[in-house]
Amino acid sequence: MHQTIGSISYYYSLFSMILAMSGMVLFNASPIITNYKNGAFTSQGSENIRLIACIDHHREIFKFTEELSSFFGPVLGFNYAYHMCACCLLMMECSQGDVDAIIRFGPLTIIVFGQLVQMSVIFEIVDTVSEKLKDSVYDVPWESMDTRNCRLVIILLNRVQSPLHVTAMGITPVGVTTMAGILFT
Template sequence: MSDTFGGVLLVHYAFLQVTGCLMLLMCSPMDSESFARYGPLTVYCFQQLIQSSIIFELLDSSNDALSLAIYNVRWECMDTKNRKILYVMLLQSQRPMKLKAMNMITVGVQTMITILKTSFSYFLMIKTFAEG
C-alpha cells in the first residue's frame, strides 16, 4: 500500500500543512467577517487531517489485534493442514502494517501532531514578519 499510495499521501499531507497555515493566516484578523468566510474551511481542513490520521492509526492497531487473535486460536486441536494455514496467517499478520508516505514518513497520529504544530509555527512566523 505504501508503494501505491505513498506519493499521494505525501502530497496530501503537504497540502494540508500549507492549507492549514494559510487558513490560520486568513483567520488572523480575528473579526467576524474573516471567521465567517474562512473559519468553516479552516475547521474542515484540520478535521480532514485529524480523521485521516486516526483512520491510519486504527488500521495499524487492528493489525495488532488480528495477530493476537490468530495466536490465541486453539491450534492444538487442528490437523496438520490447518496448522500450516494458521501458521502462514500468523506470519502474515505479524508483519507491521505501518503506512508510509514515499517510504519516508510514517502516517498516523504522530504525523498529524507534527503537521499541526508546524502549521501553527509557520502561521506565527508569517504573522510576525507581516506585522514587522
C-alpha cells in the same frame, strides 16, 4: 470563490467517506465468506483452519498495505504537505482576530482540519486490524498441533510483531500520530 472550494471539499469528503465505508465492508466480508466456504465453522481440524485463516489474513493485510502504500504513497505525501502548509496559512489568517477574516477563513479552516482528521483516522483503521491479527495469532491453540504447525505458528508470531502501516512515499506512516504532528506545527 470560497463557496466553490467549500462545495468541492464537501463532495470530496463525502466521496472519501463512501469509499472508506464500502472498502471496510468488503475488506471484512471477504475473509468471512472464504472461511465459511473452507469449512472453518465445522469442528474438524479447527486448529489448523484457524492457523490457515490467520496466515491468509496476514497475507491479505500485508498485500493491502503494500499496494495502498505504493499506489497512494505520493498522493498521501503531497496531501500531508498541503495540509501542513494550508493549516498554517489558514490559522495565520484566522489569528488576525477581526470578524471579516474569521467569517472568510473560519469555515475553510474547519473543513481542511476535518479532512486531515478523517483521512488519518481511516488509515489508522488498518493499524487496528493489524493489532487484532496479532491477538488472533496469540490465541491459536498451538499446544495441540504437530511440530510442523507449531514451527509455523512461531514464524507467524515473529511476522505479526511488527505492525503494518500505510506509508506516505515510504517515508512516514500515515495515521493519527502523523496528523498530530501536523496539528502541532
